[in-house]
Amino acid sequence: MGRHPLSCSTCEGGHVTDDRPDTDGAAADGGSSIGTESVGSPEYSRSAKYAPTLDRVLYALFARHADDPSHARDRKRYRGTDLRLSFDVYLARVYGLSWLVAFAVALPIAALATVAESLPTAADIGASLAPIARTGLPVPPIVVAVAVIGIVTAGIAKATTVWVGGQYLRWLANARRTDIERTLPGAARYLHVLSSGSDDHRTMLRKVAATDAYGATAVSVRKALNTASLTGSLHEGLRRIARDTPSRELLAPFLLKFSEHAQQGEAELANYLRMESRMLAHRQDRARQRAAGLLELLSEVFMVLLVLPSLLVIVLTVLAIISPSLSQPVVTPFGATTPRAIVVYTSAAFVVGLGIGASVVVSGLRPPGQTVHYRRPQGALATLATATQNPASAAVVATVPALAAVVALQVLGYPLADIALLGYVAYALPVGVVGIRRARLDDAKDREIKDFVHAVSGHVNLGRPFPRAVEHVARDVDFGPLDPDVADLALNLSFTSPETGPDENVRTAALERFVDSVGTPLAEQTVGLVTGALDSGSDAGTVFETLQTEIGRLYHEKRELRANLLAYVAVGWTTALLVVGIAVAVGIHVFDGFEQLATVRGTDGYVIDAAAIDLARDRYRLYVVTQATMLASGWFAGTASRGRYEALLHSGALVAICHAVFAGAGMI
Numbered sequence: 001m002g003r004h005p006l007s008c009s010t011c012e013g014g015h016v017t018d019d020r021p022d023t024d025g026a027a028a029d030g031g032s033s034i035g036t037e038s039v040g041s042p043e044y045s046r047s048a049k050y051a052p053t054l055d056r057v058l059y060a061l062f063a064r065h066a067d068d069p070s071h072a073r074d075r076k077r078y079r080g081t082d083l084r085l086s087f088d089v090y091l092a093r094v095y096g097l098s099w100l101v102a103f104a105v106a107l108p109i110a111a112l113a114t115v116a117e118s119l120p121t122a123a124d125i126g127a128s129l130a131p132i133a134r135t136g137l138p139v140p141p142i143v144v145a146v147a148v149i150g151i152v153t154a155g156i157a158k159a160t161t162v163w164v165g166g167q168y169l170r171w172l173a174n175a176r177r178t179d180i181e182r183t184l185p186g187a188a189r190y191l192h193v194l195s196s197g198s199d200d201h202r203t204m205l206r207k208v209a210a211t212d213a214y215g216a217t218a219v220s221v222r223k224a225l226n227t228a229s230l231t232g233s234l235h236e237g238l239r240r241i242a243r244d245t246p247s248r249e250l251l252a253p254f255l256l257k258f259s260e261h262a263q264q265g266e267a268e269l270a271n272y273l274r275m276e277s278r279m280l281a282h283r284q285d286r287a288r289q290r291a292a293g294l295l296e297l298l299s300e301v302f303m304v305l306l307v308l309p310s311l312l313v314i315v316l317t318v319l320a321i322i323s324p325s326l327s328q329p330v331v332t333p334f335g336a337t338t339p340r341a342i343v344v345y346t347s348a349a350f351v352v353g354l355g356i357g358a359s360v361v362v363s364g365l366r367p368p369g370q371t372v373h374y375r376r377p378q379g380a381l382a383t384l385a386t387a388t389q390n391p392a393s394a395a396v397v398a399t400v401p402a403l404a405a406v407v408a409l410q411v412l413g414y415p416l417a418d419i420a421l422l423g424y425v426a427y428a429l430p431v432g433v434v435g436i437r438r439a440r441l442d443d444a445k446d447r448e449i450k451d452f453v454h455a456v457s458g459h460v461n462l463g464r465p466f467p468r469a470v471e472h473v474a475r476d477v478d479f480g481p482l483d484p485d486v487a488d489l490a491l492n493l494s495f496t497s498p499e500t501g502p503d504e505n506v507r508t509a510a511l512e513r514f515v516d517s518v519g520t521p522l523a524e525q526t527v528g529l530v531t532g533a534l535d536s537g538s539d540a541g542t543v544f545e546t547l548q549t550e551i552g553r554l555y556h557e558k559r560e561l562r563a564n565l566l567a568y569v570a571v572g573w574t575t576a577l578l579v580v581g582i583a584v585a586v587g588i589h590v591f592d593g594f595e596q597l598a599t600v601r602g603t604d605g606y607v608i609d610a611a612a613i614d615l616a617r618d619r620y621r622l623y624v625v626t627q628a629t630m631l632a633s634g635w636f637a638g639t640a641s642r643g644r645y646e647a648l649l650h651s652g653a654l655v656a657i658c659h660a661v662f663a664g665a666g667m668i
Contacts, residue, residue: 355632432649572637
């Protein structure tokens with residue numbers, strides 16, 4: 001039998017119930033419930049009303065499966081995830097869901113069995129299909145046959161659901177490992193800067209855990225601190241998380257070596273962090289080069305797969321004239337159609353799916369620090385007021401003109417495909433324009449923040465306190481779009497008292513407000529480093545020297561990534577325009593040639609049957625596949641450039657260009 005549902009969740013490989021950093025040595029919340037969310041957390045508040053009763057029932061029924069040897073691998077995967085519930089409860093939920101799926105699959109078959117008496121017998125069906133049914137062998141009643149099929153199908157559905165539950169744990173662990181590998185180099189550099197201050201080891205790790213920019217690495221460090229609070233030993237907390245982390249090749253040795261060098265002294269720890277941060281940076285560069293190679297291969301495959309469906313539609317149109325069977329009607333569950341129409345619209349769906357898949361892959365290959373996530377303000381008025389500056393707000397506001405465009409197109413009698421495509425253009429272009437404007441503003445701020453850091457570093461190296469250095473820089477240097485943010489930072493830092501020294505709380509709050517106001521990943525990754533380092537008592541000169549190196553490296557990586565990805569923007573546009581050119585040329589010259597041949601009479605009749613040619617229909621189908629290619633190419637190009645908002649801009653522009661070209665050529 002599994003553990004009791006109220007058992008402490010730290011039994012699951014050091015996973016504690018509270019993911020927040022421990023505070024001043026206080027133990028993490030050891031209380032637990034069947035859901036194991038932290039008491040007082042939003043997750044616990046939402047689940048407290050509904051989850052406990054159902055979870056207790058599921059636990060009583062299915063918790064015994066948690067100790068089965070078949071789930072040993074799932075338990076190991078669970079330890080590498082960040083789920084806020086125990087493994088026993090998770091597995092009980094999976095088994096409960098599997099039974100629900102099994103009943104959902106079996107009920108329709110059971111309903112069929114209830115009317116089985118009115119159906120033909122199995123012998124009658126077999127006699128009509130195969131002579132072997134007439135051999136005289138005993139044939140079971142139809143009710144029995146349906147029951148067997150229902151039981152087998154339900155069993156397969158149940159087993160599949162349990163397997164998917166295990167694969168979900170694997171997916172979570174792999175995603176977390178990837179996030180750790182991306183964020184650990186930055187966390188190691190931050191720890192290296194903190195090591196020059198007076199903070200103890202727990203405080204250094206707590207500052208890393210409190211920095212959202214370090215993602216899954218911060219979560220792992222947070223868990224180590226919580227476990228250390230429960231066990232009373234930082235070494236034990238680091239050891240347990242190193243044992244359970246999915247990043248066995250990177251984070252696990254880093255945590256163990258951090259603990260080992262911390263016990264040897266401050267100098268040993270600082271030297272280790274300096275060397276490790278450099279090694280991790282080199283490893284990150286190699287990973288970036290591998291990602292660039294994968295992206296290059298992806299772009300080549302993408303070009304081929306995008307062009308092939310359009311060529312297939314063109315070839316199929318030609319073959320349909322030679323082989324009339326391709327135009328013969330066939331009955332489908334959705335109505336009568338032709339094989340040619342099925343191939344055409346299946347090709348269009350394939351291209352759209354290809355574009356979505358390629359965009360997801362490209363988005364995953366982008367470093368997390370190079371992607372900006374915009375947040376929409378609360379309230380309708382605030383959303384409307386920021387619609388020209390915030391693409392997240394524009395994405396909501398633009399639905400109104402898009403719906404108006406859809407209604408107008410429908411009133412004007414446009415075909416359904418044109419209504420959807422032009423409605424998409426009416427939505428995508430405004431949102432994309434706002435997104436590109438904001439991205440350019442963020443690029444300008446990143447360029448200026450690099451100069452701002454260098455200017456402040458110069459004053460700090462001359463011996464000026466940090467607030468005075470910012471004040472001098474704000475007064476003497478023009479930072480363009482960053483000027484309001486710098487002036488606000490200087491004003492907030494001026495609230496520190498020169499007689500009593502800088503107020504750490506005021507300085508921290510001012511820097512955090514500055515980072516939020518700038519709103520770029522570069523500001524969060526660099527200026528946030530200053531906050532923790534100065535609070536730890538680190539030497540200001542050392543801090544800003546490290547900061548100059550860090551911000552220069554990150555800005556160079558951003559520029560290099562931007563330059564490399566522009567090549568894939570060109571790939572997307574070139575492919576799209578190539579397909580448009582081919583489609584228009586074929587639609588005008590080749591299709592017109594077939595129409596002319598249909599009027600030529602030979603000795604045995606007309607050369608081509610005129611009934612096999614419908615220029616309007618064939619051109620419109622070619623137009624639909626071409627527009628699908630525009631969508632896919634635009635999504636790929638925009639996602640490679642800056643992300644999903646620019647993907648809207650590129651795809652909307654390409655769809656509009658394609659429509660204008662086809663309409664101008666008289667093909668639609």
